[in-house]
Amino acid sequence: xxxxxxxxxxxxxxxxxxxxxxxxxxxxxxxxxxxxxxxxxxxxxxxxxxxxxxxxxxxxxxxxxxxxxxxxxxxxxxxxxxxxxxxxxxxxxxxxxxxxxxxxxxxxxxxxxxxxxxxxxxxxxxxxxxxxxxxxxxxxxxxxxxxxxxxxxxxxxxxxx
Numbered sequence: 001x002x003x004x005x006x007x008x009x010x011x012x013x014x015x016x017x018x019x020x021x022x023x024x025x026x027x028x029x030x031x032x033x034x035x036x037x038x039x040x041x042x043x044x045x046x047x048x049x050x051x052x053x054x055x056x057x058x059x060x061x062x063x064x065x066x067x068x069x070x071x072x073x074x075x076x077x078x079x080x081x082x083x084x085x086x087x088x089x090x091x092x093x094x095x096x097x098x099x100x101x102x103x104x105x106x107x108x109x110x111x112x113x114x115x116x117x118x119x120x121x122x123x124x125x126x127x128x129x130x131x132x133x134x135x136x137x138x139x140x141x142x143x144x145x146x147x148x149x150x151x152x153x154x155x156x157x158x159x160x161x
Contacts, residue, residue, distance in 0.1 A: 001090060001114040002125065007106060008136045012143045014077050014097035014105035020143050021079055021095050022072050024053055030142045032131040033057040040067075048073050052084070062124050066091070089114045109136050 010017060027034045034057060041052035051070040056063065066086025072079055077098065083091035093111035100106055111132055115121040 001112055002121075002129070003110070003112045004129065004132045005108070005110045006133070006136050007108045008140065009100060009104065009106050010140050010143065011104050012140075012147055013103055014099040016143060016147050017105055017107050017139070018072075018074065018077055018079070018095075018097045020139055020146065021097075022049075022070075024051060024070060026142075027055070030138050032134045032138055033059055033127075035063070045071075047075055059124070059127055062127070083113075087116055087120060089116045107136055107139065 012020075024037055025039060027037045034055060036056045037053055039051050039053050041050075043050050049072040051072070052067065053070055054065060054067050056065040058064075064087045066088060067084040068091070069082045069084055070079065071082075077096060079095040081091075081093045081095075091111075091113040093109070096106075096108040098106040098108070109132075113128070115125070
């Protein structure tokens with residue numbers, strides 16, 4: 001199974017970043033490889049909002065759709081995504097948003113995935129790795145566009161999980 005993790009300090013609040021990642025319907029506007037995304041179901045389990053979402057990713061001749069369960073945990077600034085159906089054997093990711101100041105936060109993104117087919121993994125695995133490396137940058141750029149651009153620089157740490 002492939003894993004990837006990145007932590008990034010951004011000049012937007014944890015609440016702003018949570019709201020941006022939770023707004024899944026807008027992913028096709030800025031998320032790498034995301035061609036379309038629709039929410040087919042929305043409900044609550046206790047205080048956590050649950051979304052059942054269908055996402056289509058595409059790159060050149062590659063095009064696949066899959067379903068995920070997205071759990072929005074506002075009480076602890078986390079978003080958990082669990083794979084339901086599609087071309088993967090397994091796909092899970094987690095977003096954590098930690099306040100660092102009134103206007104800054106740390107965004108921690110983790111993903112683990114494995115395609116059902118070894119040939120599909122060989123065909124598109126490197127492309128997915130490149131896309132995941134750009135995820136937090138894409139969300140930060142979207143935050144700058146939605147909330148206004150910060151005045152200070154940030155830094156990023158990448159590590160294989």
